Amino acid sequence: MMDRRTFLKGLSALGALGVSPAWAASGAAEAVPADQLPELSGDLTVYLGRGEGGLYKQVVEAIRERNPSLSLEVRRGSSSGLANTLVAESEHGGARADAFWSIDASSLGHVASEGLTRPVPAALHEPLPEAFRFEAFAPVSGRVRSMAYNPERVREADLPERIMDLPDTDLTVGWAPSYGAFQSFLTAMRLLEGEEATRAWLRGIQGRARSYAGELGAVMAAAQGEVDLALANHYYTLRLKEGQPETSLELAFTRGDAGALVNTSGIALLSQGATPVDFARYLHSGEVQRFLAEEAYEIPLAGGVEPPAGVPALARLEPPELDLTRLGDLQPTLALMREAGVL
Amino acid sequence: MTETGRGSTALVTAVLLGAALAPGVGLAHGEAGEHVEAFEEHLDDYESDVQALGERLDAIVERYHADGGGTTEQVDEFMAAWKEVKYHNAVEEVATPLYSPIWRAITDLRQAVESGEPAKVVEQRASALRATLYEGLGGLRLRASLDEVEPTGHDEGAAEADGSAEATLQRIREQLDEAVAAYGSGDTEQARSLIEAAYFERFEGVEGGLIEEDPELVTRLEEAFNAELPGLIIEDAPREEVEAKVASMKEALERSEALLDDAGEASSEAVF
Numbered sequence: 001m002m003d004r005r006t007f008l009k010g011l012s013a014l015g016a017l018g019v020s021p022a023w024a025a026s027g028a029a030e031a032v033p034a035d036q037l038p039e040l041s042g043d044l045t046v047y048l049g050r051g052e053g054g055l056y057k058q059v060v061e062a063i064r065e066r067n068p069s070l071s072l073e074v075r076r077g078s079s080s081g082l083a084n085t086l087v088a089e090s091e092h093g094g095a096r097a098d099a100f101w102s103i104d105a106s107s108l109g110h111v112a113s114e115g116l117t118r119p120v121p122a123a124l125h126e127p128l129p130e131a132f133r134f135e136a137f138a139p140v141s142g143r144v145r146s147m148a149y150n151p152e153r154v155r156e157a158d159l160p161e162r163i164m165d166l167p168d169t170d171l172t173v174g175w176a177p178s179y180g181a182f183q184s185f186l187t188a189m190r191l192l193e194g195e196e197a198t199r200a201w202l203r204g205i206q207g208r209a210r211s212y213a214g215e216l217g218a219v220m221a222a223a224q225g226e227v228d229l230a231l232a233n234h235y236y237t238l239r240l241k242e243g244q245p246e247t248s249l250e251l252a253f254t255r256g257d258a259g260a261l262v263n264t265s266g267i268a269l270l271s272q273g274a275t276p277v278d279f280a281r282y283l284h285s286g287e288v289q290r291f292l293a294e295e296a297y298e299i300p301l302a303g304g305v306e307p308p309a310g311v312p313a314l315a316r317l318e319p320p321e322l323d324l325t326r327l328g329d330l331q332p333t334l335a336l337m338r339e340a341g342v343l
Numbered sequence: 344m345t346e347t348g349r350g351s352t353a354l355v356t357a358v359l360l361g362a363a364l365a366p367g368v369g370l371a372h373g374e375a376g377e378h379v380e381a382f383e384e385h386l387d388d389y390e391s392d393v394q395a396l397g398e399r400l401d402a403i404v405e406r407y408h409a410d411g412g413g414t415t416e417q418v419d420e421f422m423a424a425w426k427e428v429k430y431h432n433a434v435e436e437v438a439t440p441l442y443s444p445i446w447r448a449i450t451d452l453r454q455a456v457e458s459g460e461p462a463k464v465v466e467q468r469a470s471a472l473r474a475t476l477y478e479g480l481g482g483l484r485l486r487a488s489l490d491e492v493e494p495t496g497h498d499e500g501a502a503e504a505d506g507s508a509e510a511t512l513q514r515i516r517e518q519l520d521e522a523v524a525a526y527g528s529g530d531t532e533q534a535r536s537l538i539e540a541a542y543f544e545r546f547e548g549v550e551g552g553l554i555e556e557d558p559e560l561v562t563r564l565e566e567a568f569n570a571e572l573p574g575l576i577i578e579d580a581p582r583e584e585v586e587a588k589v590a591s592m593k594e595a596l597e598r599s600e601a602l603l604d605d606a607g608e609a610s611s612e613a614v615f
Contacts, residue, residue, distance in 0.1 A: 054508070059614050063614075078540070078543070082443075088447070088449060089446070212562075213570045214566075216562055217562040239554035242554075242555045287615050
């Protein structure tokens with residue numbers, strides 16, 4: 001049990017750990033420093049999904065400043081809204097963006113399912129682990145599902161290794177079913193384990209689950225002992241501990257299943273030419289990868305960039321193998337949740 | 344944000360703010376006609392456009408009922424007409440936040456027709472689309488009324504476009520005002536939609552830094568956005584109760600703004 005979950009046993013100890021599952025690091029080229037990337041020029045329109053407190057926008061502006069010959073137009077909005085706009089504009093024959101940087105894979109999947117994306121070229125695949133080399137979009141940074149628990153109340157050894165085993169424990173659970181992140185997690189479970197198993201999981205756990213309005217609320221409930229563990233994205237715990245280092249809270253991850261799903265932000269290429277590709281290469285640069293990890297606690301995905309202390313390194317996680325664009329298939333998940341009375 | 348835009352004119356301000364929410368991007372469908380420069384003089388034209396589009400929607404629904412189904416041809420014709428009318432460019436440039444919802448509603452209608460949904464569903468989608476068209480018209484009118492007081496400017500939109508927490512929190516407060524206005528006019532669906540958008544599309548983007556400053560404040564806002572305020576609307580609570588809840592949320596958002604301001608935003612860090 002200890003070996004599988006050495007990631008965040010102590011936040012400061014993370015850098016010393018060295019488990020590297022073959023799938024994670026395999027074949028990923030080193031991140032290229034920005035000063036070795038080609039200078040961008042010409043016209044480029046980027047649709048930018050709003051998120052992370054404007055940090056994505058800040059990255060885009062930094063790229064603009066670094067490339068004075070680039071005429072860059074940016075349209076911001078919610079990721080799902082921009083995806084819908086792209087699809088509508090395409091159907092209408094209107095102007096389209098050259099690239100779409102979205103905070104989540106499902107909106108990218110929506111655009112890809114409409115045939116609007118061009119295949120990701122090798123230059124953008126090379127810095128990524130093989131498991132994240134998708135045809136429809138290039139992942140930029142990640143976030144992982146986790147179990148947040150108070151070690152003064154719950155022993156790590158009592159946590160399940162597999163998310164499907166959680167109903168077989170007597171642990172109480174905090175969750176936020178209205179959150180997109182939770183729904184994506186459950187969608188991953190449905191795709192990986194099947195509808196019947198997901199229904200049984202929901203039913204098995206529901207009697208011991210307590211719903212919260214948000215995932216931070218669920219994590220705080222775990223810290224305060226209202227529940228034994230919270231199912232939430234990893235960064236809530238890290239943010240909380242950053243502000244309140246005395247908080248007794250740790251992260252644990254299941255192995256190879258939906259409980260350890262790594263969802264990503266990513267960029268889809270919508271037009272031909274080198275400029276959108278080169279723009280995306282900036283997002284894979286060591287500088288941008290480190291910036292997003294340090295400022296937003298996101299998991300670096302490109303170039304083997306080591307995250308700062310506290311942020312789980314990709315090489316130490318075991319997410320399931322899943323085409324993330326399929327996470328957009330949400331309706332059956334919502335139906336299951338409603339059927340189980342979770343929504 | 345201008346002083347004019349605060350308080351009782353929040354809904355108007357929201358449209359003004361939205362007017363520049365297409366940050367740094369040109370028109371998606373080419374240059375606007377000259378009418379956009381003087382859009383307040385063309386409101387009647389825009390209304391005629393919306394009425395004509397509404398008639399097309401009526402025709403789509405009628406034919407769908409009559410045929411027991413339909414093709415996407417009529418919807419495609421509707422889209423072509425929507426592209427050509429003056430109203431299109433006016434909404435896109437002057438009331439930008441109301442532009443994407445129109446496209447989304449068109450897509451929803453097209454999908455319903457394409458997949459052969461029951462006529463009732465197609466009728467509902469057409470009705471929803473008609474509502475978004477009129478919302479756009481309302482936005483243009485509101486914007487015109489504000490411009491009588493204050494010249495048009497794009498600074499407000501630019502402020503949100505810069506992604507600052509201050510501008511985002513300001514926009515959230517305005518969306519809450521819009522939600523109260525929608526609730527007051529009986530449009531509970533729109534009210535809930537605005538609340539949801541304010542939380543998931545904006546507050547989630549600024550909560551990260553706030554968690555480090557005051558996690559209890561964030562959880563209170565999570566509760567308010569996702570449970571308490573929608574709960575009041577579902578229960579059809581008196582408008583005064585909804586206003587009181589929104590007032591307390593806006594106080595919490597102002598507290599959030601102060602905390603983030605004191606902490607200094609992460610944006611001071613250089614990327615390269």
